[in-house]
Amino acid sequence: MINVGVLGATGAVGQRFVQLLAAHPWFNLKTLTASERSAGKSYREAVNWRLDVAMPENMGDIVVSKTSVDSVKDLDIVFSALPAELAGILETEIADSGVAVCSNAASHRMDADVPLVIPEVNPDHLGLIDVQRDRGRDGFIVTNPNCSTIVMTMALNPIRKRNFSDIRVATMQAVSGAGFEGIAAMAIYDNVVPYIGSEETKMETETKKIMGHFNGSEIEYSPVQVSASCHRVPVIDGHTMAIWADTDDPAEEIINDFRNYRAPFSNLPTQPDKSVIYLDAVDRPQPRLDRNSGNGMSVSVGRVREGLRFIATGHNTIRGAAGASVLNAELIASRKYL
Numbered sequence: 001m002i003n004v005g006v007l008g009a010t011g012a013v014g015q016r017f018v019q020l021l022a023a024h025p026w027f028n029l030k031t032l033t034a035s036e037r038s039a040g041k042s043y044r045e046a047v048n049w050r051l052d053v054a055m056p057e058n059m060g061d062i063v064v065s066k067t068s069v070d071s072v073k074d075l076d077i078v079f080s081a082l083p084a085e086l087a088g089i090l091e092t093e094i095a096d097s098g099v100a101v102c103s104n105a106a107s108h109r110m111d112a113d114v115p116l117v118i119p120e121v122n123p124d125h126l127g128l129i130d131v132q133r134d135r136g137r138d139g140f141i142v143t144n145p146n147c148s149t150i151v152m153t154m155a156l157n158p159i160r161k162r163n164f165s166d167i168r169v170a171t172m173q174a175v176s177g178a179g180f181e182g183i184a185a186m187a188i189y190d191n192v193v194p195y196i197g198s199e200e201t202k203m204e205t206e207t208k209k210i211m212g213h214f215n216g217s218e219i220e221y222s223p224v225q226v227s228a229s230c231h232r233v234p235v236i237d238g239h240t241m242a243i244w245a246d247t248d249d250p251a252e253e254i255i256n257d258f259r260n261y262r263a264p265f266s267n268l269p270t271q272p273d274k275s276v277i278y279l280d281a282v283d284r285p286q287p288r289l290d291r292n293s294g295n296g297m298s299v300s301v302g303r304v305r306e307g308l309r310f311i312a313t314g315h316n317t318i319r320g321a322a323g324a325s326v327l328n329a330e331l332i333a334s335r336k337y338l
């Protein structure tokens with residue numbers, strides 16, 4: 001078993017990590033960290049469990065540690081669900097101390113030698129781990145993209161061979177994306193908020209790195225242009241988006257690409273066989289109906305129309321966050337990077 005821990009284990013993403021790791025076949029979850037407010041309490045006492053599945057019983061008695069390099073020094077991997085302003089320095093120190101960091105936080109995503117990985121899309125970018133090691137780092141950092149960026153790039157992956165260069169996207173993002181205390185009920189109920197700080201820039205820049213080419217020492221960014229407009233809607237979990245891409249190929253061909261798509265790895269426990277699912281009902285995908293497909297790891301697509309226009313939905317705290325990081329760690333372990 002590989003010993004792992006979760007940084008920020010009491011938050012919206014941290015709880016998803018605990019849910020996904022508590023009975024993982026490869027990973028032994030032994031350390032949970034949070035702020036000074038929670039440190040020293042049992043996880044059961046510290047956490048305000050808010051997921052729609054029960055808290056795994058075996059996690060409740062773990063004593064929450066302070067988030068520090070020392071607390072995780074005996075682990076092989078830490079999963080980071082820390083606020084970005086803390087993640088920057090701490091993740092660097094933990095990686096330098098010899099531990100592998102799989103992070104959800106935005107802080108290191110665009111660092112030149114840090115892989116920004118979705119296993120189905122750009123697994124070869126893990127080669128940047130060797131670049132980090134070559135400069136003397138004992139551990140390493142691997143990041144997963146922003147939640148909306150993951151759903152969009154996963155949805156585009158089966159049709160990538162069609163060589164589009166111009167993508168437009170309008171998102172409808174769930175409130176869980178803002179964290180538990182992120183948005184007041186009075187602000188979102190009966191409403192749509194047409195602003196999510198930095199989200200549009202993240203979608204526009206992270207996509208160029210993910211779709212870029214790893215030449216053995218660095219990523220050559222893709223020339224693809226993304227124009228994003230991001231909006232918060234009164235949905236608990238599941239980001240939905242309308243996507244436009246510049247191909248005139250017939251809708252039937254695109255639908256066939258989606259139907260025939262299979263995930264590339266069969267040996268990773270968190271990877272569903274179909275990580276992109278095509279739905280042909282005229283009114284799908286919908287977040288409430290489709291976010292849990294593939295245990296929350298599949299992206300659902302539908303309403304494919306010439307132009308090209310289509311809709312995609314994915315679970316933002318599973319496929320877009322904790323599940324994405326766990327899948328990255330499985331790929332890292334299977335490729336013997338630990």
Ligand SMILES: NC(=O)C1=CN([C@@H]2O[C@H](COP(=O)(O)OP(=O)(O)OC[C@H]3O[C@@H](n4cnc5c(N)ncnc54)[C@H](OP(=O)(O)O)[C@@H]3O)[C@@H](O)[C@H]2O)C=CC1
Binds near residue numbers: 008
């Ligand atoms: N929500 C989402 O859909 C996504 C979130 N992310 C990213 O994941 C990260 C976590 O987000 P989210 O779970 O929503 O955030 P939350 O606010 O829900 O949780 C924050 C976590 O960090 C801990 N924490 C807060 N302050 C400190 C501190 N000073 N020292 C140590 N630990 C601290 C909290 O512990 P305590 O309970 O003790 O306060 C809690 O465990 C962020 O970087 C976010 O941008 C990425 C993709 C999607």
Ligand SMILES: N[C@@H](CC(=O)OP(=O)(O)O)C(=O)O
Binds near residue numbers: 105173174178199316
């Ligand atoms: N901004 C996203 C969630 C998030 O935290 O993204 P990032 O990991 O890029 O900071 C949302 O609100 O839905």
